[in-house]
Amino acid sequence: MEAQKQHLGIPRTLIPWYPIIDQERCTGCMNCVRACKHDVFAMDTDMPLVANPYECVVFCQSCEYVCETGAISHPPKEAVKAVIKELRKQYQPR
Numbered sequence: 409m410e411a412q413k414q415h416l417g418i419p420r421t422l423i424p425w426y427p428i429i430d431q432e433r434c435t436g437c438m439n440c441v442r443a444c445k446h447d448v449f450a451m452d453t454d455m456p457l458v459a460n461p462y463e464c465v466v467f468c469q470s471c472e473y474v475c476e477t478g479a480i481s482h483p484p485k486e487a488v489k490a491v492i493k494e495l496r497k498q499y500q501p502r
């Protein structure tokens with residue numbers, strides 16, 4: 409069985425960092441799918457889906473920069489940093 413992915417010793421699935429697509433703004437251009445090297449997206453007919461959110465590299469925003477309609481966002485970075493800070497206490501006790 410594949411070992412669970414971690415980030416700074418924390419199970420990746422506990423870290424809420426992944427792209428969010430605003431379907432109203434998305435034109436289906438596929439720039440995001442081409443930009444991501446981590447298989448986060450899958451195409452559902454002609455629109456992208458966030459199929460593997462926890463494959464997203466923590467604090468990467470590359471797909472946001474290639475989306476010409478501003479359809480992609482991520483959760484607020486400061487809030488995610490705060491979550492990681494708390495989790496590190498739990499997963500890396502001094």
Ligand code: SF4
Pocket residue numbers: 429433434435436437438439440441456474475476477478479480
């Ligand atoms: S880059 Fe933006 S507009 Fe293009 S498919 Fe991705 S989310 Fe949709």
Ligand code: SF4
Pocket residue numbers: 426427443444445446448449463464465467468469470471472
């Ligand atoms: S932020 Fe980076 S790793 Fe995450 S989905 Fe976008 S391009 Fe892929």
